[in-house]
Amino acid sequence: MNIKKLLIVVLALVLSSVDAMGSRVPEWYPEEWQDPNLPIIENMPQMPALEGYKEDLDGKKLRKLQKTYTVALGTKVNVFIPLEVMTDIDIEATIIGNQIAQIPFDIELNRTPEKKNYYSVKYSKNELDIDDDGEIDTFIYSSKYINDRVSKDNYVKIFGEKISRDGVHKKKVYVTIEVGE
Structure with missing residues (x-):
């Protein structure tokens, strides 16, 4: 029963760390990643001010992300290996009379x-x-x-x-x- 609990905890930790790694966004991303087919919402600017933009080597505008987060997850697992008998014991004997x-x-x-x-x-x-x-x-x-x-x-x-x-x-x-x- 304890091994099942340990496996569930380890699996949860692995899945949470995979999710945290999968949500990383590069620091700079190209302007063409924005979908031009999205509807423009009134009273809301479509793009932030141009002062946060830089150009890459090809002249494409790149925007620096304003906020980035890094998630670090520490894991400590106490593993217990039970004692087990490792050898097979074969006993062969010849008994003569009342020996x-x-x-x-x-x-x-x-x-x-x-x-x-x-x-x-x-x-x-x-x-x-x-x-x-x-x-x-x-x-x-x-x-x-x-x-x-x-x-x-x-x-x-x-x-x-x-x-x-x-x-x-x-x-x-x-x-x-x-x-x-």
Whole structure:
């Protein structure tokens, strides 16, 4: 919602600056720009006094504008880029028998968090049943807060004694960044 508001403000500023630039009139303009077909209004001079006129190189009369305005527009925009997870994490492991495997992995963000102990990693599931037998056998662990661009203290722990089916098992877990408490 904030991005929509920001885009609307930027668009309004751009359109107003384009309008201000488009309304500029040159300081001198030729006499033939005046339309001779316009009706002459009584009690109103058709042209101002001749003292404001100058001639260009071709001998055409030019008139200096009496009033000109310059509009300057200053713009200051505060852009906020949210933290995002930049890496896809693929964990491949071979578990034999009742083996307990602890597999470390890294999470890379698009930038370093500006506040310490404020952002945390959120998984769609922390506990998984990798072989779909009804018993939780895989756990995902991370530190409470993420303070660096690359978080290295994350790991997956797989308990081989709880896996009942042989074969290749795949699960998809989504990782997001959450504002801490």
